[in-house]
Amino acid sequence: MESKCVSKKKHCISEESLSATGFCYTLSLINGKYKMTILYTLMRFGTVRFNEMKKYIGEISYKTLSVNLKELEADQLIHREEYPQIPPKVEYSLTERGKSLIPILDMMCDWGEKNRL
Numbered sequence: 001m002e003s004k005c006v007s008k009k010k011h012c013i014s015e016e017s018l019s020a021t022g023f024c025y026t027l028s029l030i031n032g033k034y035k036m037t038i039l040y041t042l043m044r045f046g047t048v049r050f051n052e053m054k055k056y057i058g059e060i061s062y063k064t065l066s067v068n069l070k071e072l073e074a075d076q077l078i079h080r081e082e083y084p085q086i087p088p089k090v091e092y093s094l095t096e097r098g099k100s101l102i103p104i105l106d107m108m109c110d111w112g113e114k115n116r117l
Contacts, residue, residue: 029075030101034060034068036108039098042078043105047093077101 018024030036034057041053048056054065069092072078077098083089094102 029072029077032068032071034064035072036105038065038068038072039077039094039101040105040109042092042094042098043102047081047091050090050092053092072098 030039037057037060038053041056042048045052045056050065050069054060054062057065060068069078069080073080076095079093079095081091081093083091
């Protein structure tokens, strides 16, 4: 039986796994309906309070926003700063790791502007 992989320079799909790629790892961190929106919001506005983000995004529920923020914080893409005061004040910002996604977010914005139908 002839091998489907002719050259070592070519990638052979039968010998590889999507889950082992950097693409898949990156997608696992930013996948979901709102994670990219949250990252974009923080990229555009810097430090943002919870309620400001909720108002800016609009259609997201408080619970969904909270869960997504916790996941992004656990993945070290955002920083959560809680101030011990009444009423409670919590601010979110991008970490250095999160800021490393800015070029990707910028390219997505440029693509969207150029390819809008």
